[in-house]
Amino acid sequence: MKRSHLIKPILDQVYPVIDYGKGVYLFDKEGKKYLDGASGAVTANIGHGVPEIIEAMNEQAKKISFVYRSQFTSEAAEQLAKKIAALLPGQLNWCFFVNSGSEATETAMKMAIQYWQEKGIHTKTKVLSRWVSYHGITMGALSMSGHTSRRARFVPLLEDFPVIHPPYCYRCPYNLEAPSCSFLCAKELETVIQRIGPEHIAAFIAEPIIGAAGGAISPPEGYFQIIRQICDKYEILFIADEVMTGSGRTGRMLACEHWGVLPDIVTLGKGLGAGYAPIAVAVASDKVMEPILNGSKSIMSGHTLSANPQSCAISLAVLEYLEKHKIMRQVEEKGNYLKQQLEEMKDSYSFIGDVRGKGLLLGIEFVEDQHTKKPFPRKAFVTQRMVELAKEIGLIVYPSGSGIDGVNGDSIIISPPLTINEQELMELIQLIRDTFSAFSKSMN
Ligand code: PLP
Numbered sequence: 001m002k003r004s005h006l007i008k009p010i011l012d013q014v015y016p017v018i019d020y021g022k023g024v025y026l027f028d029k030e031g032k033k034y035l036d037g038a039s040g041a042v043t044a045n046i047g048h049g050v051p052e053i054i055e056a057m058n059e060q061a062k063k064i065s066f067v068y069r070s071q072f073t074s075e076a077a078e079q080l081a082k083k084i085a086a087l088l089p090g091q092l093n094w095c096f097f098v099n100s101g102s103e104a105t106e107t108a109m110k111m112a113i114q115y116w117q118e119k120g121i122h123t124k125t126k127v128l129s130r131w132v133s134y135h136g137i138t139m140g141a142l143s144m145s146g147h148t149s150r151r152a153r154f155v156p157l158l159e160d161f162p163v164i165h166p167p168y169c170y171r172c173p174y175n176l177e178a179p180s181c182s183f184l185c186a187k188e189l190e191t192v193i194q195r196i197g198p199e200h201i202a203a204f205i206a207e208p209i210i211g212a213a214g215g216a217i218s219p220p221e222g223y224f225q226i227i228r229q230i231c232d233k234y235e236i237l238f239i240a241d242e243v244m245t246g247s248g249r250t251g252r253m254l255a256c257e258h259w260g261v262l263p264d265i266v267t268l269g270k271g272l273g274a275g276y277a278p279i280a281v282a283v284a285s286d287k288v289m290e291p292i293l294n295g296s297k298s299i300m301s302g303h304t305l306s307a308n309p310q311s312c313a314i315s316l317a318v319l320e321y322l323e324k325h326k327i328m329r330q331v332e333e334k335g336n337y338l339k340q341q342l343e344e345m346k347d348s349y350s351f352i353g354d355v356r357g358k359g360l361l362l363g364i365e366f367v368e369d370q371h372t373k374k375p376f377p378r379k380a381f382v383t384q385r386m387v388e389l390a391k392e393i394g395l396i397v398y399p400s401g402s403g404i405d406g407v408n409g410d411s412i413i414i415s416p417p418l419t420i421n422e423q424e425l426m427e428l429i430q431l432i433r434d435t436f437s438a439f440s441k442s443m444n
Helices: 051-063 075-087 101-118 139-144 148-157 184-196 223-233 255-259 286-293 309-324 327-347 382-393 422-443
Strands: 018-022 025-028 033-036 092-098 126-130 162-164 201-206 237-241 265-268 280-285 352-358 361-366 398-400 410-414
Touching (some): 033 422, 051 309, 075 280, 075 309, 092 286, 101 126, 101 139, 101 201, 101 237, 101 265, 101 280, 101 286, 126 139, 126 184, 162 184, 184 201, 184 223, 223 237, 309 327, 361 382, 382 398, 382 410, 382 422
Parallel strands (some): 126 162, 126 201, 201 237, 237 265
Antiparallel strands (some): 018 025, 025 033, 092 280, 265 280
16 A cells, blocks of 8 residues: 555545545546535535535635734625624624634633623633533533543543433433423433532533434424523523534524524534535624623634635635525425435334434434344444445445444434435435445345
8 A cells, every 4th residue: 555644534444535526426536436425524515516616716716815813804704704694593693713613612612601701700611511412622622522432532631511411312311202201301401500500600502413423313392492491591601513403404504493492602614614615603692792892802712714715705605505596495305305215214124223313414323123222232333334335335424423322322424415406315315225235234
């Protein structure tokens, strides 16, 4: 093997070299075609190689690619902030641009702490979260993440922010069923707040649908309304981490909109630049900004490439593309059809335990026994095998964790570009079937 100087996720693994992408497809240097059933990592929301975006990229490059945010602003950044404020519900009007989802959640955490400081309350510094969650890989974001394997090497350096169970109905921590469960998993938040003391808690952060850690675990109707009420009762900010679920992925700009719940701060990433640019954002509401505007007038965060004009122009073009082609409108219909097809596969493939998710963010949890829900043993590497089999066949799926600890379980996410057409959707369904059939064969 030719020596590579690039640190890849698994150092002794050979990765195909992608030559180009077109729509929902990727083509490697050997000429192999892949259907991108995961939008990479739930990112390429409008597909690959879209001419309008490439044009916007070029136009911006001709003007200016970089200005430093402490010295200048740019039309691209101003317009993107205006567009995001207009597209988001409620008073989510203030955009802080960064370059990755991790930076966005980290910024949201800092904004929340600063909000209380500017109000003269210096004790509210903790940010509570849930076990089985992922908010990013930087230390602050990882402190908030309930993701055992990603935390493991750094545990002594991390805060213990994950405190409550997720709304994981398939494996309810209370062995109950919604709605007769009275949403005990949401009410746990109140118990924990009382134990710690609300005077120490700045915010609660949650993914509306748990992605990387849980395989698209979506809450039952009513869950987030209770979370919002508890946050309000104890004067705790609610941060929605919509890095994966936002930007149209579930058919709305925010997944929170499905439940009529408004966060105080929201983070967007992944689909915001749709893979064309590294860009993410923490958006604060008027309420959060008010004491800062009346106080220090500056949020203590930022990166050299924050609000980079090139990234902002690309993201603006992505959002305009979504609007112009009315892409979000069709997401729920496509997602419902795909979900129903996956549900039907349960009869043919006994290792499909649960099918879940919303819009075009769907998860499949694999089990050794459909009736007892017994997970496969860790050493069977089911998720990894599924991803590899799919790739061999020419399909990209996204590996995710599952199980009540996010470790002892297997799941994948199916999240094709939102632009996928009917014929491509059929092809995707067939490729998933082919992958599952290959997995069945490999078990015999
Ligand atoms: N938040 C959520 C919900 C995510 O799914 C991710 C990434 O998977 C992140 C934050 C971190 O984003 P990034 O990998 O861009 O740093």
